[in-house]
Amino acid sequence: MREQRDSDISRLSTNQGKTIGLIVNPVAGMGGRVGLKGTDGPEVLQEAIRRGARPVSSERAAQALKRLAASATPFRLMTGAGALGEDIARAAGLDPVVVYRPSPGSSRPEDTRKAALVMADAAVDLLLFAGGDGTARDVLEMVSDRVPILGIPTGVKMYSAVFATNPENAGSLAARVMAGESKVRFREAEVMDIDEAAMRIDQVSARLYGYALSPHERHLVQNAKTGSVPNENLALDAVARQVVRQMKVGCLYLLGPGTTTRRVMTELGLPSTLLGIDAVMDGALVGADLNEQALIRLMEGHETRIIVGVLGGHGSLFGRGNQQLSAEVIRRTGRESIIVITSMDKLISLDAGCLRVDTGDAEVDAMLSGHIRVHTGPDRSVFFRVRS
Numbered sequence: 001m002r003e004q005r006d007s008d009i010s011r012l013s014t015n016q017g018k019t020i021g022l023i024v025n026p027v028a029g030m031g032g033r034v035g036l037k038g039t040d041g042p043e044v045l046q047e048a049i050r051r052g053a054r055p056v057s058s059e060r061a062a063q064a065l066k067r068l069a070a071s072a073t074p075f076r077l078m079t080g081a082g083a084l085g086e087d088i089a090r091a092a093g094l095d096p097v098v099v100y101r102p103s104p105g106s107s108r109p110e111d112t113r114k115a116a117l118v119m120a121d122a123a124v125d126l127l128l129f130a131g132g133d134g135t136a137r138d139v140l141e142m143v144s145d146r147v148p149i150l151g152i153p154t155g156v157k158m159y160s161a162v163f164a165t166n167p168e169n170a171g172s173l174a175a176r177v178m179a180g181e182s183k184v185r186f187r188e189a190e191v192m193d194i195d196e197a198a199m200r201i202d203q204v205s206a207r208l209y210g211y212a213l214s215p216h217e218r219h220l221v222q223n224a225k226t227g228s229v230p231n232e233n234l235a236l237d238a239v240a241r242q243v244v245r246q247m248k249v250g251c252l253y254l255l256g257p258g259t260t261t262r263r264v265m266t267e268l269g270l271p272s273t274l275l276g277i278d279a280v281m282d283g284a285l286v287g288a289d290l291n292e293q294a295l296i297r298l299m300e301g302h303e304t305r306i307i308v309g310v311l312g313g314h315g316s317l318f319g320r321g322n323q324q325l326s327a328e329v330i331r332r333t334g335r336e337s338i339i340v341i342t343s344m345d346k347l348i349s350l351d352a353g354c355l356r357v358d359t360g361d362a363e364v365d366a367m368l369s370g371h372i373r374v375h376t377g378p379d380r381s382v383f384f385r386v387r388s
Contacts, residue, residue: 017074021119025131026083032323035291057154061130065092067171116142133193161189161224189214190224232343260309310342319358327361
């Protein structure tokens with residue numbers, strides 16, 4: 001196996017420019033629309049499949065490669081066999097060198113780690129990976145700060161700062177790195193993931209696992225998740241009370257995950273799913289921890305509104321941790337029926353100066369783009385820019 005790998009690497013011609021390593025986690029993100037909080041572990045994956053989940057990672061990685069392949073700058077590509085990257089690379093018209101082939105019975109995290117180690121040993125100029133926070137952790141474990149890494153966002157949570165804001169921007173930034181553009185800077189970016197111990201006691205807490213060297217361009221990459229500060233709480237509680245007072249009789253309200261929307265549920269006197277989507281009508285809970293299809297069924301024949309918060313640091317509105325609120329759910333609801341709640345402090349702290357959407361549907365992302373009303377306090381709101 002080592003001899004074959006060394007032979008494959010030797011095929012990389014020195015006159016083809018810089019080298020990109022590509023790793024695709026083919027099951028990343030499958031748990032999103034079906035209401036799971038990730039796809040880590042074989043049991044969760046099997047449950048996602050049982051609920052009708054379909055793979056999304058390869059499709060989103062292909063969007064990044066399409067943008068990268070359109071670059072005029074020559075580059076070399078090394079990747080893993082089959083679904084680990086080879087298939088989508090060839091579909092994009094690229095001629096990759098396969099430097100890692102999984103053994104029968106190997107696990108996907110093991111494959112990610114072994115492939116990342118091969119690419120770090122080969123000193124790639126950039127390791128591009130498609131997955132979520134769990135994949136980022138696996139890559140970081142093997143690569144450390146030896147080579148820069150960049151994530152194509154295909155997972156469920158993606159709190160880490162190594163991810164591009166969407167797949168196309170991942171491809172664009174990778175192309176700029178290959179071209180050696182001087183304005184592309186490299187930073188130490190946080191690799192984070194949900195603290196599972198905190199999650200078991202119903203708290204959202206992103207744990208820091210380390211820092212990775214990663215390319216940074218302000219409008220192309222996201223920042224790490226940030227927490228709230230105490231002085232935000234009173235204003236958000238007041239917004240929640242006002243939202244409840246203004247709820248319309250006979251209207252279905254879909255509440256996104258997080259502590260901000262939980263305040264609305266608390267004001268209603270209802271239990272909430274901290275990392276899921278709940279549905280309320282006429283002050284009653286009509287559905288808890290719902291997946292995309294359950295939401296669509298509930299929406300039939302009802303005026304619907306969506307209540308969401310903003311993921312701190314990222315500025316993410318849709319596409320990070322709330323994929324159950326899919327492009328189809330948003331399309332059926334309509335832009336004017338989206339209620340956004342967050343603190344002014346959180347908006348001010350956003351490095352990109354805008355909110356982000358990454359629904360996986362270019363038409364819906366375009367529909368959401370522009371300026372949207374954001375409620376920051378009782379009888380207080382601002383119009384804030386949304387971009388994909």
